[in-house]
Amino acid sequence: MKNAGPVNLCLMTIHAHPDDESSKGAGSVSKASQEGIRTVLVTATGGEEGDILNPSLDHEKTKADIANIRAKELDLAAEIIGYDKVYRLGYRDSGMAGSEANKNPECFANAPLDEAVGKLVEIIRLERPDVIITYGSDQQGYPHPDHLKVHEISVPAFYAAADPSKYPEFGEAYTPKKLYYSVWRRARFEEMHKKFLELSLESPFDEKWLNRTESEVDTTTTSIDVSKFTHVRRDALLAHATQIDPNSKFWFGLPPEVMDNIYPFDDYHLAIDLTKNTEESLNSWESGNELENDLFSGIR
Numbered sequence: 001m002k003n004a005g006p007v008n009l010c011l012m013t014i015h016a017h018p019d020d021e022s023s024k025g026a027g028s029v030s031k032a033s034q035e036g037i038r039t040v041l042v043t044a045t046g047g048e049e050g051d052i053l054n055p056s057l058d059h060e061k062t063k064a065d066i067a068n069i070r071a072k073e074l075d076l077a078a079e080i081i082g083y084d085k086v087y088r089l090g091y092r093d094s095g096m097a098g099s100e101a102n103k104n105p106e107c108f109a110n111a112p113l114d115e116a117v118g119k120l121v122e123i124i125r126l127e128r129p130d131v132i133i134t135y136g137s138d139q140q141g142y143p144h145p146d147h148l149k150v151h152e153i154s155v156p157a158f159y160a161a162a163d164p165s166k167y168p169e170f171g172e173a174y175t176p177k178k179l180y181y182s183v184w185r186r187a188r189f190e191e192m193h194k195k196f197l198e199l200s201l202e203s204p205f206d207e208k209w210l211n212r213t214e215s216e217v218d219t220t221t222t223s224i225d226v227s228k229f230t231h232v233r234r235d236a237l238l239a240h241a242t243q244i245d246p247n248s249k250f251w252f253g254l255p256p257e258v259m260d261n262i263y264p265f266d267d268y269h270l271a272i273d274l275t276k277n278t279e280e281s282l283n284s285w286e287s288g289n290e291l292e293n294d295l296f297s298g299i300r
């Protein structure tokens with residue numbers, strides 16, 4: 001518990017599956033944690049449908065116990081990143097659209113919106129985060145039903161938590177101050193692609209990958225320097241041993257010391273800002289002003 005510390009701020013991130021917290025924003029959370037900010041992770045599903053991507057662990061025993069294994073992997077990754085607390089919404093992984101798993105009534109995609117929003121409201125009111133990070137509405141690059149649902153519940157929960165008439169059984173109303181969306185910026189992949197070619201290595205970033213960025217238009221408002229934290233992301237990813245091939249070129253094709261200097265930023269889009277007029281904050285990025293470099297600007 002760090003909320004008794006000198007900083008007294010709280011950052012909450014909302015993710016779909018175990019491993020999403022490691023691939024997205026691990027550096028920024030670790031940095032916040034080291035600054036004494038309380039960090040809280042909410043994971044919607046158990047990731048039961050994840051493919052085993054590590055050839056050395058791809059056998060029946062792993063598959064039979066995948067829910068338990070992924071729960072332990074998540075705990076380990078959260079510890080590496082520096083999360084103070086992990087909450088699980090307890091839904092089943094929905095698999096990709098059209099799959100059998102997607103028809104399971106227990107899966108996150110099929111959860112009644114009201115129920116899933118309520119679970120999140122309860123955690124927000126309990127933890128009282130100043131800043132919440134979630135996924136945006138534009139997910140054309142990777143339209144996983146669980147990722148879409150994370151967005152679908154986050155925005156209503158942000159507002160409902162603040163409204164005493166909503167979910168009165170789930171605690172005292174509380175208003176978070178900012179909501180951010182994680183952004184995969186094309187520049188990140190382009191920089192990596194260039195570096196692979198420069199080092200005469202085969203690049204995993206073909207056109208398909210370069211086009212997998214979230215949006216045609218760069219909506220980044222906020223870029224966090226995580227240059228001293230790229231190893232955290234790497235170690236946290238490796239903690240998801242069944243999900244991440246340690247020989248993956250995509251994740252680990254470039255040596256760590258090279259990665260540290262390529263694109264050491266986590267990028268975000270500021271979607272709701274109650275520290276000032278929202279319109280004002282949106283205009284500031286549209287007009288090409290400098291990117292914000294602190295998730296807690298206007299708060300601390």
Ligand SMILES: [Zn+2]
Binds near residue numbers: 144
């Ligand atoms: Zn995911």
